[in-house]
Amino acid sequence: MTIVTEIAQDVYRISTYMSERNLQINQFLVRDDEPLLWHTGHKFLFQTVRDAVAKILDPAGVRWIGFSHFEADECGSLNGLAALNPKTLAVMHGSSFSGDCSRSLRELGTVIKDVVGRSDIG
Ligand SMILES: [Fe+2]
Structure with a gap:
């Protein structure tokens, strides 16, 4: 289950709870003239995250993708x-x-x- 929540003005948390791992995976979308997606999630979450982004803006308009470190949960969709x-x-x-x-x-x-x-x- 993935939930999109606006946690600050134009800042959205995309949160997926994976019950099989008892783990929450979050990405953050900043809606701006040059939108930023912070973390992509695992490869298997690509469509889920894309669909969540599409609730806020056109995914093709994401200008920047950033991540804090190189692991599958941060950048596996890249x-x-x-x-x-x-x-x-x-x-x-x-x-x-x-x-x-x-x-x-x-x-x-x-x-x-x-x-x-x-x-x-x-
Ligand atoms: Fe990680």
């Missing part, structure tokens, strides 16, 4: 980021980078899979 050919990456662990970020993201995905040992990440 596996299509490399396809967008970003020109700049600013990451928590490592240097900020300008250039072929698509290649860097794919390489990072390979490293994460090697380290974590799961094929459903990235």
